[in-house]
Amino acid sequence: MSDEPTSAAAANARAPRPKPAKAEPAEESLDAVENGVSEASAEELIADLVEAERAREAEEEAIAEAAEAADEEEPLEDEEPTPASTASRRLAVLGSPIGHSKSPALHRAAYAALGLDWSYDQLDVSEDGLSAFLDGLGEEWRGLSLTMPLKQTVIPLLTETDRVAEQTGVANTVLLDGDDISGFNTDVAGIVRALSAAGLEQARYVHVLGGGATAASALVAAAELGAERVDVHVRDLQKSVWLEPLAHRLGLMIRLRSFAQADRSLDVPQLVISTLPGGASTEALYTDSTRRKAVLLDVAYDPWPSVLASSWQAVGGRVVSGLAMLAQQALLQVRIFVSGDVLQPLPDEEGVLEAMLAAVGIDAEGAPVGDGSVEGEAE
Template sequence: MSRRAAVLGHPISHSKSPAMHSAAYAKLGVDIGYSAIDVTVESLPAFMETVRGDGSWCGLSVTMPLKTAMVAEVDDVRGAAAHLGVLNTVAFEFDGGSAVRRVGYNTDVAGIIEAVRYAGLATTPHAAILGGGGTSAAAIAAVQEMGAGHVDVFVRDVSRAVEAQAAAAAVGISLAVRPLTEASTAVAASDLVISTFPPRAADALADELADQPGTGGGVLLDVAYDPWPSRLAEVWHGHGGAVVPGLEMLMYQAAEQIRLFSGCDVDAAVIDVMCDSVGLPRRVF
């Protein structure tokens, strides 16, 4: 029987996940159809109820704004997702019969770590994160796993950083939530900057950094990938810093999803076709 998987979010038409997943499944020779489905927070419970009784589903990728809301829609939460209260993956596990468990994971944490480890990052980074939502929670956990004891999170509205604060408490890292208007000096001096903002939301900050000659000595991971390069990535690169595209993080977290959905190993040959599907240049893996 052909199996189904999809990426859920709102909006979702821009997603590169269908191209990556479809290329991987074709290379692996497994019959999994993967699509993008527009689902809002309000419509999520009804959608998940339709999925519950359909044995063809093997997995869901979860993007904004559903990463927190999905926690209430699964039967079990494992790994980093259990600590963070934020997930980006739902795998369907069968008990050998008709019963199925919907299990939540967070593969964003591993995706972030893998995406920056080849960029010459210090073992214990002095880090700054832009944004306080679900992806920033994964970024905080990733920074903690890389050895940092403190992280600064810069947000447009300091009252809306609940997910970031909960993530820091869960993984045991010191956190300072600061307004975005204070970001330029701190960001310029950071070993690692992870922007979880949507496209163009960091443009004003980028313009400030363009006028600071000390900007860009560290590594920037900009999760937004359309349009690319972002204004922030252009400025960072222009000052000599290392830039890791968000597509690279997307590829690494997707590789773990593919393993969970298909039960297959994801080797270098699969990584190659995933990169080709979205025009992502290969690093040395």
């Protein structure tokens, strides 16, 4: 027998096995890059990164634009305030009679200096007609200045008052804002500022001549100047008793006395404030010594100098014109009409005040400049 295996199984065992067919490389494998990421995947990744960068840049640009817009709408704290509205607005001074008023000259000069196209007129309005006048005002109206005899009449017609108007029961300024009719008293600050400009910062003992609405403002001004005592000299004592409760609330010792008793004390006042209407006669007579020592503020300025002011000037006494007070209180009214806040200074306020003083021909101390003519009446 042959030693060679003859079975099919043996034959198959001896036969060489065929090599497996080599697989065709996949398309992705052909595009492979060194880091194992396909070019297609890399392109998609790059596109995503570019899109994300564009989105980030767009977001940053939008934030920057929003911040810039906010800066334009809301000024920084140290920037000058701007008026709530630069549109043309109407204002006026009311009173009866009113033809003498210097308020239009003062206010028009102020708004011109501020670059505001606002009108300011003078209108004759009586006490009986004030309520109807206020009811008939349109949205173009921004504010009113009030003079005699409206400063007390207006109080019950107001929706709100500032502290000084509430304290005195007197408002000489009305701010109109929608349905709100707000009242302010700028006379007190006008007195204090005018005296300060003339060099008087303090007065322990004060005389007030007259018992009307301006006398109440004079009492509060005296308290702000540090007064302890105030003598109020009037023609009718009974009509002036309403001032006593105000003086007591202010911590002032008050005496109501007749004009004839104006200078019958050994104690000389540092300040005399006359609130009498222009041209009014008075029995209040002061000695030469008192007129040399005491400062006189005469709120009336027509005719000027008044008899009282002339008597002070004749002995070299210091006199402050009511026109200086009018200008100072008008400046505060302009603050209110422009910003709604009596404490908010105006842009270039010093320049505005200079324009106002020039418009009525006085210097910072109330002394006439130019031809020296000053016409008008207490407001």
